[in-house]
Amino acid sequence: MKDVSKISILSRRPVKMAEDAKDPRVNVILHKDFEKYDSELLSQLKGASGCVWALGISQTQVGPEEYVKITKDYTLVASEAFETLGSDEKPFNFVYVSGMGATTQPGRFSAIFARVKGETELALAEMRKTNPSFHASSVRPGYVDASSHDAIKPYIPAKLPLLKAAEVFMGIPIKYAMKSYWSPTQDLGRFLTEMAMGRYKDRLKAKDIQMEGDFPILENSAFRRLSGLSR
Structure with missing residues (x-):
């Protein structure tokens, strides 16, 4: 995406795709x-308009306590750190990558x-409620499919x-036969990035978007519809 001026990737190890690019x-x-964010790290993120938070793991790969730590605790610690990056004039967009089947x-x-x-x-909805410069949202992808995305294979x-x-x-x-469950990675990645840029803020009222106050939770069908994919 040519209109993205900078991308910061937080990772425990070097990212081969980024190196090759x-x-x-x-x-x-x-x-x-991922339980601590110091001022030095946050200074490197200064000026960012948003974040796509896609850190996660399958519940089948770890025990319940570790799953909660990775899925919930890491997310909330990061969001608490990143909410300081926004302002009233330029809110920070935090996009949580959830999953189809999640329920409040x-x-x-x-x-x-x-x-x-x-x-x-x-928890993110509550953070958004208390901090007007922190625009959190959630997207629930379905079957994430990279079969046609040659660049990442x-x-x-x-x-x-x-x-x-x-x-x-x-x-x-x-x-x-069940396209509403399908999340092609190239389209999904573009959509999540655009969400982090605040592109859809005026289009988040629909039956497939659950609102918790001002916090939108987009089902996979909402991602497909807003991306122009067939339903």
């Missing part, structure tokens, strides 16, 4: 502790990911054969 706009900031009204049988992501959304970690086969088996009907 050799784009002067991209700055990788090595950050080991969990039931007895709600999966841990659904409950924890929903709790995180509600070399950088996607290899998957176990069984998992890869299951993904293909499930992906075909979603792409062709």
